[in-house]
Every structure is written in C-alpha cells, then in structure tokens.
Amino acid sequence: MSFSPLIRQLIDALRILPGVGQKTAQRMALQMLERDRSGALRLAHALNEAMERVGHCKRCRTLCEEELCPQCADPNRDDSLLCVVQAPMDVFAVDQTGFRGRYFVLKGHLSPLDGLGPEAIGVPELLARIAEGAFSEVILATNPTVEGEATAHYIAQLLIPKGLSVSRIAHGVPLGGELDLVDGGTLAHAFNGRKAITL
Amino acid sequence: MSFSPLIRQLIDALRILPGVGQKTAQRMALQMLERDRSGALRLAHALNEAMERVGHCKRCRTLCEEELCPQCADPNRDDSLLCVVQAPMDVFAVDQTGFRGRYFVLKGHLSPLDGLGPEAIGVPELLARIAEGAFSEVILATNPTVEGEATAHYIAQLLIPKGLSVSRIAHGVPLGGELDLVDGGTLAHAFNGRKAITL
Numbered sequence A, B: 001m002s003f004s005p006l007i008r009q010l011i012d013a014l015r016i017l018p019g020v021g022q023k024t025a026q027r028m029a030l031q032m033l034e035r036d037r038s039g040a041l042r043l044a045h046a047l048n049e050a051m052e053r054v055g056h057c058k059r060c061r062t063l064c065e066e067e068l069c070p071q072c073a074d075p076n077r078d079d080s081l082l083c084v085v086q087a088p089m090d091v092f093a094v095d096q097t098g099f100r101g102r103y104f105v106l107k108g109h110l111s112p113l114d115g116l117g118p119e120a121i122g123v124p125e126l127l128a129r130i131a132e133g134a135f136s137e138v139i140l141a142t143n144p145t146v147e148g149e150a151t152a153h154y155i156a157q158l159l160i161p162k163g164l165s166v167s168r169i170a171h172g173v174p175l176g177g178e179l180d181l182v183d184g185g186t187l188a189h190a191f192n193g194r195k196a197i198t199l
Helices: A007-012 A022-035 A039-052 A087-095 A123-132 A146-162 A184-192 B005-016 B022-035 B036-054 B088-096 B123-134 B146-162 B184-192
Strands: A079-083 A102-105 A139-142 A165-168 B081-085 B102-105 B138-140 B165-168
Touching: A007 A022, A007 B036, A022 A039, A022 B036, A022 B088, A039 B005, A039 B022, A039 B036, A079 A087, A079 A123, A087 B022, A102 A123, A102 B184, A123 A146, A139 A146, A146 A165, B005 B022, B022 B036, B081 B088, B081 B123, B088 B102, B102 B123, B123 B146, B138 B146, B146 B165
Parallel strands: A079 A102, A079 A139, A139 A165, B081 B102, B081 B138, B138 B165
Antiparallel strands: none
16 A cells, blocks of 8 residues: 555655654654644745745854844843853753853864864854953853763863863763662762762 | 744744654754755645645545545455545555555544534445445444444444445454553453464
C-alpha cells in the first residue's frame, strides 16, 4: 500500500524535523489533513516567512529578522557583561536564568579535524565586538563538552592578555536527582569547586 | 528574553503538530533556521500542496488527491473482501499486514454523547458502498476500544440480516512482551479465543 503522492511528499518533508521518524511523520501528516488544515496552512506560511526573512543579528549574531535582536536592542541591559554561547538556542536558555547582560553567539565550537578553526566559528567577530564594547567581564558559556571546553580555553587565552576578566560557567552536580547517578568527572568538578558554607 | 516575532510565530505554528510542545517546537524552529532552510521551504510547499489538494477518495473515503485512492484504483485486489476501519491511518496499518482487499474508512466511531450517530461517521455511505460492490465478507477493523467495539457491533447488526458474512478482528495477546504485563480483559479474550494446535 502506498499513500497518494502528495501525502507521501508531505510525510517525507516532515522528516527534516529533528526527532521525527517515518511513523511520527505519518501521524503528523494525516492528523493535520484530517483535523487542522488551517493550522497546517498557518505553519506553511510561518515557515516561508521565517526561512526567507530571518537572518542574524549584526551585533550578537543570534537569529532574528531585524538588524538587532531583542537582546541587543534592549537599552536596559548591563553593557559591562558579555556572555559567549555556541548557538542561538543557548541565548534563550541563559536568558531564562535571569542573566541581563549582552550576548555573542559563536557558530558552534572549534573542531580542527572538521576544518573549523577560529575564523569559521566567528572568533574574529567576537574580538571586534569586545573591542567596540566596554565589557568588564566575559562569561564563556560554551557547552560543557570536550569541544566546548577547548573553545572556551582558546578564547580565554586571547582575552586575558587584553586585561579582561574572563570567567567560565561552573561545573558541578545538577540540581535534583541523586549523587550516585552523577558521573565521576562531574563529581570531581563538584568537589574541586566546593564552596564554604557561611551562616 | 523573547525570540524575534517571526521565530515566535514559527514556534507557535509548529505546536499544532501532535506531540510537539514548546521546547520541541523551539528546537525544531532554530534547527531549521540554522541548518536546513531549503528543507523547511520544501516542507512549507508540501504543506500547502497537501492541505489544498488532498481530499477524500470518493469510494473508500480515505485521504487522497485523486478521485480514487491507490487501493481503490488497484485492479489486482480482492473485490470480495471489504475491511472497515475508523481512520485513514488504519488503512496503512492494515495494508502492511498484507491484506489485499478493499477498504472503507469511517469518520471515527459512534459517540452518541458527542452527537456522533451513524450518519455522522458515514454508515449510510458504507451501506451504499456494500450495495454497489460484490463483497462476500466484511471485516470490521475498528479500534479495540469500547467505542470501536460498539461501532463494530452496530454495523454488524445492519449487515448480517443482508446475508453478508461479517467478521471482527481477533482480540488476544499481542506478539512479544510478557504475559504478566497483559491486562486482564485482553488475557480473557485470548483464552476465550484459544485455538486447537494441530500437528
């Protein structure tokens, strides 16, 4: 049995979505066709609009359709703090913590084996952004992976000689869960980074 | 923090997909914007095409853009068998078992409390389809839920007096898994429907 050509085309197209396999795509396609055609047309319109008009903020390089993203355009943020992240999604994650400084979005992490050096991920643009700003502290919030650590380390080496205060987000045990489920590397970081309790 | 308006619009639109919540929609939107804009534009095109052109097969009422769906148009199927299902997705599921008869798709199940009587789910059209065909057996493959059973029972009551052979798909333990995880009702059906083993 086969679906009709247009339905098959829709199922195939839905599979570009992350985490969507054949079966999920089938369910999505048929459910939209049966129950929510106007919603699906709205989705098609939103996709077209976003793909054609969303570019990158010219200051922090996150995704947005204006010249400046909402974070860069906001006059009420702390201009002395710069948070460097790997991807636009991370801006959202960090902002939810209540951080109200500025951002800079790298294009991923350094990966020499894949030919991704400092230029490819936007380090020169980061240096230019820092040169034109008046930051007192740069917080490196790349991912806590080997590549993310290496990227943070590389950038720190460039910034510290300029007299900037450079920090890295803390490693330790995440909130919730149980200690025996935490991996050894994380637990070692949590011990090394322990803090005195003051009453 | 907020995403820019077009990204927010895309995230909201993605949430019409079944099983997609806020976080998944964010990931989908940003991943498409960063990595696969041409795929996203193809998806928008496929959505538009499908929503505007896919209708229902005039014979079996499944979803398709032609007058007849691939199953109804196929001349090599058994015209003496009719399988009645609740939804277009079920046609696909049954066809994967190797069934090669004809189909009829109801619009869901009877639900008197919601005002869904025989007319609303397409029973008159089913009777007309049976009258114009030459079926020797009608297989009722509605869902194994209370409503699906009631719908099958109702249809059987209409068809048996017409001299048709009417059957219901078997209830029993599904393949794989363990017996103690199977619910009591299913196990009772499996015992009642037990079959003699012949060597």
